[in-house]
Amino acid sequence: MRIAFISTMKGFAWGGSEVLWSKTAELALKNNHSVLISIFDWGTLHPTVQNLQMRGASVHVRPRETKAKRLRFYQRWLKILKQKILPKKPEHPYQHVKDFNPDIICVSQGYTFEVFYEQKALLDLLLTHSYPYQLISLFGFEHGMLPYNSLSKAQNLFTKATNVFFVAERNLQSAERQLALQLRNSQVISVPSSTSAYSIVEYPRISTVTFACAARLDCNFKGQDILLQILASDTWKQRNWILNIYGTGPDEGYLKDLCRLYNIEDKVKFRGFESDVRKIWEENQILLMPSHGEGTPIVLVEAMLCGRTVLATDVGGNSEVIINNYTGFLADVASVNSFGRTLEEAWQQKDKWMEMGIAAHTEAKKKIDPFPEEKLLNYLTATIR
Numbered sequence: 001m002r003i004a005f006i007s008t009m010k011g012f013a014w015g016g017s018e019v020l021w022s023k024t025a026e027l028a029l030k031n032n033h034s035v036l037i038s039i040f041d042w043g044t045l046h047p048t049v050q051n052l053q054m055r056g057a058s059v060h061v062r063p064r065e066t067k068a069k070r071l072r073f074y075q076r077w078l079k080i081l082k083q084k085i086l087p088k089k090p091e092h093p094y095q096h097v098k099d100f101n102p103d104i105i106c107v108s109q110g111y112t113f114e115v116f117y118e119q120k121a122l123l124d125l126l127l128t129h130s131y132p133y134q135l136i137s138l139f140g141f142e143h144g145m146l147p148y149n150s151l152s153k154a155q156n157l158f159t160k161a162t163n164v165f166f167v168a169e170r171n172l173q174s175a176e177r178q179l180a181l182q183l184r185n186s187q188v189i190s191v192p193s194s195t196s197a198y199s200i201v202e203y204p205r206i207s208t209v210t211f212a213c214a215a216r217l218d219c220n221f222k223g224q225d226i227l228l229q230i231l232a233s234d235t236w237k238q239r240n241w242i243l244n245i246y247g248t249g250p251d252e253g254y255l256k257d258l259c260r261l262y263n264i265e266d267k268v269k270f271r272g273f274e275s276d277v278r279k280i281w282e283e284n285q286i287l288l289m290p291s292h293g294e295g296t297p298i299v300l301v302e303a304m305l306c307g308r309t310v311l312a313t314d315v316g317g318n319s320e321v322i323i324n325n326y327t328g329f330l331a332d333v334a335s336v337n338s339f340g341r342t343l344e345e346a347w348q349q350k351d352k353w354m355e356m357g358i359a360a361h362t363e364a365k366k367k368i369d370p371f372p373e374e375k376l377l378n379y380l381t382a383t384i385r
Contacts, residue, residue, distance in 0.1 A: 001028075001033045001034070001103050001104070001381055002033070002034045002036070002100060002101065002102045002103045002104075003025075003028050003033050003034070003035055003036070003102060003103065003104055003105075003106060003380055004035075004036040004038065004097050004100055004102035004104070004105045004106070004131075005021050005022075005024070005025050005035065005036065005037050005038070005106050005108065006038045006094075006097070006105060006106070006107045006108070006122065007021060007037075007038070007039045007040070007108045008107065008108065008109050008110055008114045008115060008118070008119055008122070009039070009040065009108070009110055010040045010064060010118075011110070012216070012249070013042040013046060014046045014048070015110075015216060016138070016191070016297070016298045016299070017108065017109075017110050017138040017139070018046075018048070018108070019191070019192050019298065020108065020136060020138070020167075020189075020191065020192055020372060020373065020376065021106060021108040021136065022048050022049070022052065023192050023372075023373040024106070024373040024376045024377050024380070025037060025052055025057060026051075026052060026055065026373075027373050027374065027377050028377055028380075029052065029055045029056055029057060031377070033381070034058075035052070035056070035057040035058070036057070036058045036059075036060065036096070036097065036100040036102065037049060037052060037053075037057050037058070037059045037060070038060045038062060038094070038096065038097060039059070039060075039061060039062070040061065040062050040063075040064045041061035041062060041063055041064050042061075042064070045059065045061075058100065060096040062093065092121065092124075092125070093121040093122075094121060094122060094125045097125065097131075098125075098129075102131055103132070103383070104131070104132050104133065104134065104162075104380050104381075104383045105126070105131050105132070105133040105134070106133070106134050106136065106376075106380055107122070107126070107133060107134070107135050107136065108136045108138065109135060109136060109137050109138065110138060110139060111137065111138070111139040111140065111141065112137040112139070112140050112141070112166075112171065112174075112175050112178075113146065113154065113178075115135070115157065116146075116153070116154045116157055123157065126157065126160070126161075127153075127156060127157060127160065132162050132383050133160075133161055133162065134161055134162050134163045134164070134165065134379065134380060134383070135157075135158070135161050135163075135164045135165065136164075136165045136167075136189075136376075137164070137165065137166050137167070137171055137175065137295070138167055138191075138295045139171070139293060139294065139295045139316070140166070140168065140170070140171030140172075140174045140175060140293065140294075140295065140316060141174070141293050142170070142174050142293060142315060142316075144178070145178055146178055146179065151179070151180065154179060155179055155180075155181050158175075158179060158181065158183060158185075159181070159183075159185070161185060162185065162379075162383050163185050163186070163187055163379050163383075164183055164185055164186045164187070165186075165187050165188075165189045165376065165379075166186060166187070166188050166189070166295075167188070167189060167190070167191050167295040167296045167316075167317060168188065168294070168295055168296045168316045168317025168320055169188050169317070169320055170315075170316055170317055170319070170320065171295055171316060171317070172186050172188060187375075187379065189369070189372050189375055189376060190296070190301075190368050190369035190370075190372040191295065191296050191297070191298050191301060191368075191372065192298070192371075192372055192373060193298055193301045193302050193305060193368060193370070194277050194302060198305055198365070198370070199305075199306075200306060200307030200357075200358065200361050201278050201281040201282055201306045201307055201308075202282070203285065203307065203353075203354040203357065204282065204283060204284070204285060207240065208240050208241065208242055209239075209240060209241040209242070209285060209286075209347075209350060210241070210242050210244060210283060210284045210285050210286075211241060211242070211243045211244065211284065211285070211286055211287075211288050212243075212244050212246060212280055212281075212283075212284035212286070212287050212288070212303075213227060213243060213244070213245050213246070213287070213288045213289070213290075214245075214246035214247055214274075214280060214287065214299045214303075215246075215247050215289065215291070215297070215299060216247050216248070216249040217245070217247050217248060217249030217250065217251045217252045217255060218249045218250060218251055219251045219254070219255070220292065221291065221292055221293060222289075222290070222291050222292075223290035223291055223292050223313070223334040223339075224245065224251070224255055224290065225251075225254070225255065225258060226290045226334050226335065226336055226339055227243075227288060227290045227339070228255065228258045228259065228262060228264065228268070229258075229262070229336050230336055230339060230340040230343060231243060231262075231264060231267070231268075232262030232263070232264055233340075237263075237264065237267075239347075241267065242267055242268075242269060243267060243268045243269070243288075244269050244271050244280075244283065244284055245268060245269065245270050245271060246271045246272070246273065246274050246280060247272075247273055248272060248273050252270065255270075256270065277299075277302045277303075277306065278306060280303075281303065281306040281307070281308055284308070285308070285350075285353055285354075286308060286309050286310070286311060286346070286350075286353055287299065287300065287303040287308055287309075287310040287311070287312075288310075288311050288312075288343070289310060289311065289312035289313065289318070290312075290313055290331070290334045290339045291312065291313050291315055291316075291318075291334060292313070292315065292334045293315050293316060294312075294313075294315045294316030294317065294318060295316050295317060296316060296317030296318070296320065296321060297312075297316070297317075297318075300312060300318065300321060300322075301321065301364060301368055303360075304321065304322075304327065304328070304357075304360035304361060304363070304364035305361055305364045305365065305368070306357075306361070307354075307357040307358055307360065307361045308353075308357045308360065309327065309328045309329070309346075309353050309356040309357045309360055310322060310327075310328040310329070310360065311328060311329040311330075311331065311339075311342060311343060311346050312328065312329075312330060312331070313330070313331050313332070313333060313334045313338075313339065314330045314331065314332055314333070315334075318330065320367070321363075321364065321367055321368075322360075323359075323363060326356065326359060327356055327359045327360035327363050327364075328356065328360060329342050329345065329346045330342070331343075
């Protein structure tokens with residue numbers, strides 16, 4: 001069977017959204033399927049993609065438009081003039097997929113409507129060609145609506161798919177409301193988690209409370225700026241805590257500036273990206289996630305599996321995994337008042353965090369499929385049987 005995996009990830013070279021499709025591609029290769037991987041060009045291939053290529057996958061990198069690469073005004077007009085003088089039909093951006101002639105296309109989207117809003121060439125490929133395709137949504141916005149005059153086109157994209165996968169029931173419900181359509185071809189699938197996370201990490205018994213905030217440093221989505229404002233209050237400054245921020249991203253400089261503004265530089269440590277999840281939880285007692293939106297975050301699932309409680313906003317699949325005041329804490333929204341109030345409630349129960357983390361481990365093992373790539377591959381291969 002010939003399976004084409006197309007990732008729409010264009011904001012960063014790699015992220016949690018890439019784990020599910022890449023694990024499924026690896027499993028497909030092990031099962032002797034032919035695999036094409038289509039990703040944006042980041043200069044060098046991520047080690048995971050390099051590994052898939054060595055295992056036999058064909059890899060195609062699509063050009064990424066950046067400010068440095070954009071043509072100046074006169075250059076654009078010169079290009080248009082040349083095209084008029086020497087007309088040549090441009091190659092379709094996904095000609096490499098056509099040449100591969102897939103039996104099924106698996107499109108991994110960073111958010112539910114990414115193909116519809118931002119990937120017009122891919123939208124054309126899916127809607128105007130006969131290739132069966134499946135969509136994966138790794139994140140869902142819970143607010144906003146689609147333009148009504150193009151709603152039918154969005155509905156067509158989703159109904160034409162053989163399956164549409166969401167990593168949270170809440171994301172599915174939001175998508176159906178935004179599409180004004182019941183998605184009868186939808187499935188909810190677990191996010192993949194590291195096998196090293198499946199046993200409890202010993203709880204750090206230290207006098208200084210250690211918070212972890214592990215996410216891409218992107219405040220519009222992850223809300224780290226809200227958390228810093230909360231911790232900058234006089235009440236929190238007088239308490240004994242350290243916040244370890246893990247991750248990289250476009251807002252790192254801004255967040256460091258906020259720490260200087262709020263005079264909490266001595267309490268906030270920027271730890272960079274940490275690939276070893278167990279190392280994070282050897283040092284930290286609770287995960288803080290003031291997100292504005294989510295799918296079901298891998299970092300949340302892995303924290304619970306490692307035996308840690310989580311304080312998160314009630315978005316995406318967070319409330320499908322966390323049992324409020326039993327395995328963790330849920331804030332209504334990522335606002336200073338709401339998240340701050342819930343953080344205060346959690347602080348008053350910090351003597352229960354270790355016990356709650358053990359309960360979180362047990363509940364996460366019940367709810368999370370350790371091998372979601374098997375389910376996804378089964379659906380992909382069932383399409384043409």
